[in-house]
Amino acid sequence: xxxxxxxxxxxxxxxxxxxxxxxxxxxxxxxxxxxxxxxxxxxxxxxxxxxxxxxxxxxxxxxxxxxxxxxxxxxxxxxxxxxxxxxxxxxxxxxxxxxxxxxxxxxxxxxxxxxxxxxxxxxxxxxxxxxxxxxxxxxxxxxxxxxxxxxxxxxxxxxxxxxxxxxxxxxxxxxxxxxxxxxxxxxxxxxxxxxxxx
Amino acid sequence: xxxxxxxxxxxxxxxxxxxxxxxxxxxxxxxxxxxxxxxxxxxxxxxxxxxxxxxxxxxxxxxxxxxxxxxxxxxxxxxxxxxxxxxxxxxxxxxxxxxxxxxxxxxxxxxxxxxxxxxxxxxxxxxxxxxxxxxxxxxxxxxxxxxxxxxxxxxxxxxxxxxxxxxxxxxxxxxxxxxxxxxxxxxxxxxxxxxxxxxxxxxxxxxxxxxxxxxxxxxxxxxxxxxxxxxxxxxxxxxxxxxxxxxxxxxxxxxxxxxxxxxxxxxxxxxxxxxxxxxxxxxxxxxxxxxxxxxxxxxxxxxxxxxxxxxxxxxxxxxxxxxxxxxxxxxxxxxxxxxxxxxxxxxxxxxxxxx
Numbered sequence: 001x002x003x004x005x006x007x008x009x010x011x012x013x014x015x016x017x018x019x020x021x022x023x024x025x026x027x028x029x030x031x032x033x034x035x036x037x038x039x040x041x042x043x044x045x046x047x048x049x050x051x052x053x054x055x056x057x058x059x060x061x062x063x064x065x066x067x068x069x070x071x072x073x074x075x076x077x078x079x080x081x082x083x084x085x086x087x088x089x090x091x092x093x094x095x096x097x098x099x100x101x102x103x104x105x106x107x108x109x110x111x112x113x114x115x116x117x118x119x120x121x122x123x124x125x126x127x128x129x130x131x132x133x134x135x136x137x138x139x140x141x142x143x144x145x146x147x148x149x150x151x152x153x154x155x156x157x158x159x160x161x162x163x164x165x166x167x168x169x170x171x172x173x174x175x176x177x178x179x180x181x182x183x184x185x186x187x188x189x190x191x192x193x194x195x196x197x198x
Numbered sequence: 199x200x201x202x203x204x205x206x207x208x209x210x211x212x213x214x215x216x217x218x219x220x221x222x223x224x225x226x227x228x229x230x231x232x233x234x235x236x237x238x239x240x241x242x243x244x245x246x247x248x249x250x251x252x253x254x255x256x257x258x259x260x261x262x263x264x265x266x267x268x269x270x271x272x273x274x275x276x277x278x279x280x281x282x283x284x285x286x287x288x289x290x291x292x293x294x295x296x297x298x299x300x301x302x303x304x305x306x307x308x309x310x311x312x313x314x315x316x317x318x319x320x321x322x323x324x325x326x327x328x329x330x331x332x333x334x335x336x337x338x339x340x341x342x343x344x345x346x347x348x349x350x351x352x353x354x355x356x357x358x359x360x361x362x363x364x365x366x367x368x369x370x371x372x373x374x375x376x377x378x379x380x381x382x383x384x385x386x387x388x389x390x391x392x393x394x395x396x397x398x399x400x401x402x403x404x405x406x407x408x409x410x411x412x413x414x415x416x417x418x419x420x421x422x423x424x425x426x427x428x429x430x431x432x433x434x435x436x437x438x439x440x441x442x443x444x445x446x447x448x449x450x451x452x453x454x455x456x457x458x459x460x461x462x463x464x465x466x467x468x469x470x471x472x473x474x475x476x477x478x479x480x481x482x483x484x485x486x487x488x489x490x491x492x493x494x495x496x497x498x499x500x501x502x503x504x505x506x507x508x509x510x511x512x513x514x515x516x517x518x519x520x521x522x523x524x525x526x527x528x529x530x531x532x533x534x535x536x537x538x539x540x541x542x543x544x545x546x547x548x549x550x551x552x553x
Binding site for chain 2: 008025034043
């Protein structure tokens with residue numbers, strides 16, 4: 001009589017049976033998800049079986065199982081893709097290594113001295129590219145000399161004012177050391193400029 | 199406060215199993231009256247004895263299964279099984295036949311499979327077949343209908359019947375005879391007309407067989423009452439009766455000596471009506487969809503006719519229904535109704551990957 005009561009023509013008896021057996025495939029084949037949970041079957045059931053409760057619990061079980069299936073599929077796909085990616089990277093690296101080994105072998109095969117000469121020539125070329133022109137070098141040295149002169153003057157002024165104000169001996173010592181250091185640097189800059197001019 | 203039921207419906211119809219079962223018991227009354235009128239007190243004693251045995255054995259097995267005894271006895275299912283078995287057994291058969299059949303029905307065919315709602319086979323028919331195969335002599339001895347008894351002899355009265363049931367060691371003499379189906383089975387070489395002339399079972403009958411036509415009419419009335427109170431749908435009984443009539447029409451053979459009998463004789467003989475309305479409509483062991491019930495009923499009709507016409511037993515309703523019970527789950531798999539909103543019927547065996 002439940003089957004006659006059902007407004008969407010389901011078979012409540014079978015659904016209950018498979019619901020208790022947790023047979024999800026059979027439940028879906030019996031269109032469990034078309035159940036609108038109206039409760040007509042339960043209303044007429046002489047045995048007072050809470051049919052709709054069983055169906056609802058089965059529905060949520062099935063949904064949960066489906067979600068878990070989707071999740072596990074995604075996880076598997078991710079894992080497989082990662083494995084593939086790592087394999088690919090490893091292969092590329094292996095290919096590079098092989099290419100380098102091949103190049104080295106070929107270099108070995110052609111005469112060894114030539115290879116060395118090539119390397120030296122290349123290093124020389126790189127060094128030549130780095131060196132600046134003589135005019136730039138001269139200007140740079142002149143700038144160094146003038147800035148050193150400026151620093152000597154500043155140090156002289158500081159030392160003079162300290163002597164006038166009768167500052168403590170430690171400070172005067174430090175200032176005079178700074179002045180002599182600046183004077184030495186000026187000397188060196190002048191020497192370098194002179195060397196360059198020659 | 200916890201709600202017993204949290205989802206819809208939040209109300210329940212007035213119907214319950216006990217009422218349904220009581221209704222079935224009441225609906226057998228016309229048939230029982232006809233049986234008692236034509237065949238004496240035997241059937242009444244069978245029904246009573248079977249009911250008492252069923253209640254006691256159900257209580258014991260429930261106790262052993264540690265189930266609430268009062269609750270399950272209160273659903274009257276054991277009584278229905280007992281009443282149907284009692285009606286099916288021959289009147290005035292020895293008491294132990296009734297007791298063994300009933301105990302087997304209730305304990306083994308029903309409770310050992312899990313109780314009401316879990317039995318794959320109709321319990322009453324299992325009990326009936328067990329005693330039919332075990333005690334063929336007791337089970338095939340039928341009382342002669344009242345109208346055919348010789349003058350001066352009547353059926354034993356109630357007390358005498360009780361004595362016969364409980365203390366008689368040999369099958370009764372004098373008041374036993376063949377049933378219409380027996381007559382047809384053993385009347386080889388006679389045409390249907392000759393059988394009808396020679397056998398008083400038919401010559402004095404209205405349309406089928408003396409006594410039996412009334413018994414079957416009684417069950418037909420009871421069945422129509424149940425159909426009217428929507429205890430079951432028309433599909434199963436109608437399919438069975440129509441198929442039985444069609445089969446007997448096809449093999450009628452215009453009443454030659456090979457003919458197994460007319461449609462009317464088959465419809466109103468033996469357990470045809472009782473089987474159609476009271477046995478095969480069992481909601482537990484039958485098919486569940488309307489289309490399934492049509493197939494299930496038709497299968498029973500075919501099987502009943504085949505066993506009656508060409509088998510060793512004169513009647514076959516019990517065998518046919520048990521065989522059909524085997525097929526019910528299979529029929530169910532392929533007869534799902536078309537669900538609202540779907541264009542096609544589905545199969546229960548459909549796998550999700552198939553789509």
